[in-house]
Amino acid sequence: MSTTLTEGAAILIVVLVGFLPTEIWRSLAVLAGRRVEAGSEVFHWVKAVATALLAAVIARLLFAPAAPLLVVPLAVRLGAVAGGVAAFALMRRSVFAGVLVGELLLGAGILFFAR
């Protein structure tokens, strides 16, 4: 889990792998402006892939997390997220309520099960 990245290498990665692929869309929007089909099939595909990518990264952060979370049982991690999502759905779709309930469940779960 430990990456041995130097500050310099990390900065280079942030610029080349993070900044450029992001900024290109903002720049294209300014330069190429309005000739973009928002409802096209390509957009549907990109949106699906972007959603699945993010879901996959989040799943990875839950199933194979960094040290402080790794000591928490997997069932507690997943239960906290499921409880947070349920609280969001039940409490008038409040993101704040969902995150708060999820955090509280996680804390309670750690106290009960991880001792």
Place this chain on the structure above:
Amino acid sequence: MGGRGRARLGEAGLFHGPCKCYGDLINYSRVLRLSANAFMPQRSPSSPTIAPPHRSALAWFFSGARHAISVPALVLFASYTGFGALLQGVGFPLGAGMLSTLLIWALPAQVILVGGLVAGTALPALAFAIALSSIRLLPMVVSVAPHMRGPRRSTFLELLCAHYVAMTLWVEGQRLLPHLPGEARVPFTLGLGNTFISISMTGTVLGFLMAGSLSGPLAAMLLALTPLSFSVLMVRNASQLTDWLALGAGFLIMPLVVGLDGGLDLLIAGVGGGTAAYLVGRWHRRRA
């Protein structure tokens, strides 16, 4: 003039849909209401307000900065605190992490970058994944750009202002910018955007430092902030069948492939799962 204004409004409305469901993650319950309001009657972007009180560019910059101090800023701060904790958790250097907030300025892309690096994803594949996750910025910029132009067109200033566009500035910009006189828009945007980024960078540092000094349950809870809030936000942003399928595919395939060499797991679960979700969704749309 009125006709042009209406045309612009139509275009903005067209782009409104896709951006909304793209699911940016620095998103909050006000978004839907606000962005709905943002497309209500508004002035034509280029029409000057009648006899505005003259203020210097610097005064408009600080006016923008003041307007940044708001509930959305609080959400940003909390989100980036979680990101800072994530950096500390995976051993990503703080300086580069802060630079990612300043330069990338899109939390999903930042989380994919850091998470992908830890997973050992090959860099070209990671760049591809980040580019895909950031396409949603394009329609956002297209719809808000007309409100960020000064009276004199300057490509450099337009590119600079576009950099600050992410979910928060997009929503607040739609709300605030149309009411400003032309000469105010660029400095106001810069004041607003730079303050948002400063707040987020402060959150990044704070999360990083707190995660380093906290231990036990509190460290775990801080580290859980990112996956927890993103899970809730993704569920909130899912509206169509394809969204739900993509969400489920990414989340459920990942544990099966986690640990594959070269970050293949992210590509299989993300690109593979997303493509499958798109195909099933298209089949369903066509059949309906």
